[in-house]
Amino acid sequence: MTSTFLPEKRTGPDTDLPPPAADAARGRARRRAMNWLTAVSFQVPALVLFGVLVLLPIMFALYAAFFRWGGFGMPEDYIGVENFTRLFDDPVFIGDLWRCLLLVLLSLALQLPFALAMAVALNQKVRGRAVYRMLFFAPYVLSEAITGVLFAMIFAPGEGLADHVLDGIGLEGLGGEWFADPDMVMATLFLVMTWKYFGFHMMLYLAGLQSIPKELHEAALIDGAGPWQRFRNVTLPLLAPTLRISVFLSVIGAIQLFDLVWVVTAGGPDHHSETMAVTMFQFGFKRYQVGYASAISVVMFGISLVFALAYQRFVLRRDLEGATTTMRGGKQ
Amino acid sequence: MGDPALSRRSFLAVSAAAGLSMTALSGCGGDSDGGSSDGTTTIEWWNISTTQPTKDVWAALAKKFEAQNPKVKVKIVQLENDAYKSKMTALTASGKLPDIFHTWGGGVLKQQVEAGLVEDLTDRTKGWGDKLVPVSKEPYLIDDKVYGIPFDIGMIGFWYNKALFKKAGISEPPATWSAFLDAVDKLKSAGVTPLALAGKEAWTGMYYWAYLAMRTAGVDALEKANQDKDFTSPGLVQAGEHLKELVELKPFQKGFLGASYSGPTGQAATVGNGKAAMELMGQWAPIVQADAGKGLGDDLGFFPFPAVEGGQGAITEVFGGGGGHALRAGAPQAAVDFLKFFASEATDVELVKKTGVLPVVPAAERAITDPNVKAVQQQLTAATGFQLYLDQAYAPALGQEVNESVAGLIAGSKSPEQVTDSITQVAKEEQ
Numbered sequence: 001m002t003s004t005f006l007p008e009k010r011t012g013p014d015t016d017l018p019p020p021a022a023d024a025a026r027g028r029a030r031r032r033a034m035n036w037l038t039a040v041s042f043q044v045p046a047l048v049l050f051g052v053l054v055l056l057p058i059m060f061a062l063y064a065a066f067f068r069w070g071g072f073g074m075p076e077d078y079i080g081v082e083n084f085t086r087l088f089d090d091p092v093f094i095g096d097l098w099r100c101l102l103l104v105l106l107s108l109a110l111q112l113p114f115a116l117a118m119a120v121a122l123n124q125k126v127r128g129r130a131v132y133r134m135l136f137f138a139p140y141v142l143s144e145a146i147t148g149v150l151f152a153m154i155f156a157p158g159e160g161l162a163d164h165v166l167d168g169i170g171l172e173g174l175g176g177e178w179f180a181d182p183d184m185v186m187a188t189l190f191l192v193m194t195w196k197y198f199g200f201h202m203m204l205y206l207a208g209l210q211s212i213p214k215e216l217h218e219a220a221l222i223d224g225a226g227p228w229q230r231f232r233n234v235t236l237p238l239l240a241p242t243l244r245i246s247v248f249l250s251v252i253g254a255i256q257l258f259d260l261v262w263v264v265t266a267g268g269p270d271h272h273s274e275t276m277a278v279t280m281f282q283f284g285f286k287r288y289q290v291g292y293a294s295a296i297s298v299v300m301f302g303i304s305l306v307f308a309l310a311y312q313r314f315v316l317r318r319d320l321e322g323a324t325t326t327m328r329g330g331k332q
Numbered sequence: 333m334g335d336p337a338l339s340r341r342s343f344l345a346v347s348a349a350a351g352l353s354m355t356a357l358s359g360c361g362g363d364s365d366g367g368s369s370d371g372t373t374t375i376e377w378w379n380i381s382t383t384q385p386t387k388d389v390w391a392a393l394a395k396k397f398e399a400q401n402p403k404v405k406v407k408i409v410q411l412e413n414d415a416y417k418s419k420m421t422a423l424t425a426s427g428k429l430p431d432i433f434h435t436w437g438g439g440v441l442k443q444q445v446e447a448g449l450v451e452d453l454t455d456r457t458k459g460w461g462d463k464l465v466p467v468s469k470e471p472y473l474i475d476d477k478v479y480g481i482p483f484d485i486g487m488i489g490f491w492y493n494k495a496l497f498k499k500a501g502i503s504e505p506p507a508t509w510s511a512f513l514d515a516v517d518k519l520k521s522a523g524v525t526p527l528a529l530a531g532k533e534a535w536t537g538m539y540y541w542a543y544l545a546m547r548t549a550g551v552d553a554l555e556k557a558n559q560d561k562d563f564t565s566p567g568l569v570q571a572g573e574h575l576k577e578l579v580e581l582k583p584f585q586k587g588f589l590g591a592s593y594s595g596p597t598g599q600a601a602t603v604g605n606g607k608a609a610m611e612l613m614g615q616w617a618p619i620v621q622a623d624a625g626k627g628l629g630d631d632l633g634f635f636p637f638p639a640v641e642g643g644q645g646a647i648t649e650v651f652g653g654g655g656g657h658a659l660r661a662g663a664p665q666a667a668v669d670f671l672k673f674f675a676s677e678a679t680d681v682e683l684v685k686k687t688g689v690l691p692v693v694p695a696a697e698r699a700i701t702d703p704n705v706k707a708v709q710q711q712l713t714a715a716t717g718f719q720l721y722l723d724q725a726y727a728p729a730l731g732q733e734v735n736e737s738v739a740g741l742i743a744g745s746k747s748p749e750q751v752t753d754s755i756t757q758v759a760k761e762e763q
Contacts (some may be wrong), residue, residue: 268744
């Protein structure tokens with residue numbers, strides 16, 4: 001697309017010069033061919049890399065999902081959609097889908113509003129707000145594996161920091177088994193996820209908040225709007241593009257969640273914290289049922305793709321439209 | 333080949349392939365000593381001893397062998413455990429194996445043998461191979477033929493805290509399942525956590541089920557079930573029922589479902605710090621207990637998995653595994669000589685002393701100083717039956733299913749019948 005678009009743009013200024021007509025036409029054609037060649041030769045390496053490293057594996061996983069295949073040699077034992085029917089019969093995988101939905105809902109209902117509240121609070125003139133911003137953002141910089149090991153120790157039943165703190169403030173009864181309790185593991189996991197990721201969303205919101213012109217708030221103030229009205233009618237609408245992006249990242253993150261869960265619980269106890277990616281890993285790299293694992297990854301890919309497309313089409317449309325119209329307007 | 337950024341892995345692959353094709357070319361005449369023009373034979377030795385002190389000890393042994401056999405060169409290729417497994421799977425698929433390679437025996441070795449890739453050592457090791465500790469040879473016996481020579485052997489059993497047993501008034505380790513359940517009760521009423529278990533790592537719970545299956549259905553039941561692809565026999569269901577009896581006593585430490593094996597608050601540390609009285613674990617348990625926790629020193633004891641009343645198995649049948657070496661089909665005589673050298677008394681004494689393995693040569697027993705290792709060794713020497721670790725005896729998917737369904741039983745989400753049913757289902761799918 002861009003390759004045909006580029007030469008025209010490049011040759012644009014030259015056409016303004018008035019050389020002899022035939023010469024100009026020949027020169028223009030040659031230059032256009034040269035430009036086209038340049039554009040293609042610059043794009044080929046990227047296209048080849050993208051094709052070999054991204055497109056090909058995706059296609060191959062799609063292909064392998066229809067075979068019973070151990071991962072060595074080429075897939076030969078074609079079994080049709082059996083991997084997929086088995087997948088949707090597997091209570092663990094159905095559980096994965098529910099847990100994914102749960103995490104998405106919890107993130108949208110608790111984590112993002114919390115991040116927003118912190119961002120609004122730290123957008124005020126608070127003493128030492130740079131320190132707070134840094135502190136809240138720090139967990140996001142930490143790797144998932146380290147976070148996992150850290151919280152596995154903090155929530156070690158009976159011996160961990162969490163239980164000691166609860167004992168210390170006289171809440172002995174509240175100290176449960178955390179990650180070891182099938183009914184509590186998702187809540188504990190979500191707590192850790194919030195700790196880890198809210199700082200990132202907070203930073204996004206802070207950036208968004210800073211770009212809201214002060215004049216609007218002043219105008220609202222003069223109109224007699226209270227703090228809530230100003231937040232509701234000025235801050236929130238102008239922050240909407242940032243919010244939409246942050247929701248998008250949060251949902252995609254929940255669909256693909258793996259490393260944190262793998263390190264802390266490995267999907268346990270008894271599959272109660274397993275995610276799609278963990279199930280895929282179990283079958284692909286522990287059981288060597290690569291065909292079945294490919295089917296899982298295809299479903300994961302499908303869910304992400306459908307969500308991403310639908311979200312762009314229906315939710316991000318306004319943001320994207322704004323962007324493209326500005327671009328077009330700028331050129332004319 | 334002119335690529336300057338040749339990675340270590342591809343370098344290994346290339347050099348291995350080069351070495352293999354060389355030895356393959358020169359070794360086509362069966363046991364004719366293949367070699368270069370000056371008469372030296374190079375044998376390639378693939379092993380997984382990447383940690384110290386074993387790595388250095390083994391390298392020194394290879395040098396010693398070269399000194400004794402001037403016309404033989406030993407080329408060592410070392411790979412980390414998991415990398416080795418996937419590399420070997422690829423090599424098996426390609427039909428070329430190294431001269432001497434590490435093996436755990438069991439199902440994987442059997443696959444390689446059936447593909448015609450492994451040398452039958454039955455006749456070539458006569459006179460010395462048959463003198464090794466009987467149970468240590470078991471994993472490498474396929475259809476009564478010898479396909480590997482062991483250098484290590486071990487078994488699973490209960491490691492217990494003598495002081496805590498005394499506190500609970502238990503005078504001697506239980507020898508029957510009901511006595512064992514009694515002991516669990518006594519420990520609980522004395523305020524002691526009877527057992528530590530790493531619920532996060534499913535293989536630790538599988539040991540209970542496997543041993544109970546051996547005790548109720550007999551030592552051959554697990555292998556037979558694998559061959560028939562049917563795990564629903566009454567004996568195997570009973571194993572689950574006995575395990576359920578134990579689980580219902582709530583014998584495990586607080587939060588065991590989330591515990592790891594060797595982590596700072598895991599199974600080994602819980603026992604090593606005296607916070608639980610027992611764990612069911614292999615011969616390596618004392619080392620890990622002392623590493624992850626404080627270690628129990630003289631308070632640590634070992635007893636075999638108890639017999640189940642009315643069951644077909646005996647208390648002298650062991651569940652375990654070890655390590656050994658096999659040769660590729662048509663490997664040169666020098667490789668057989670090396671195996672003989674590696675299984676000699678002198679070598680084994682050195683291995684037992686320096687690398688902490690259990691002896692495979694009976695006479696090397698004198699090198700053991702630790703009383704617990706001695707106890708394990710005595711059980712092994714007197715063993716009347718043997719079952720290899722299920723994850724090595726079975727195909728990977730089946731082994732994982734055993735682990736996970738037994739974990740479900742321990743977590744209370746699966747019944748004994750559901751365990752045997754789901755294992756059977758995977759066994760049938762795998763074919």
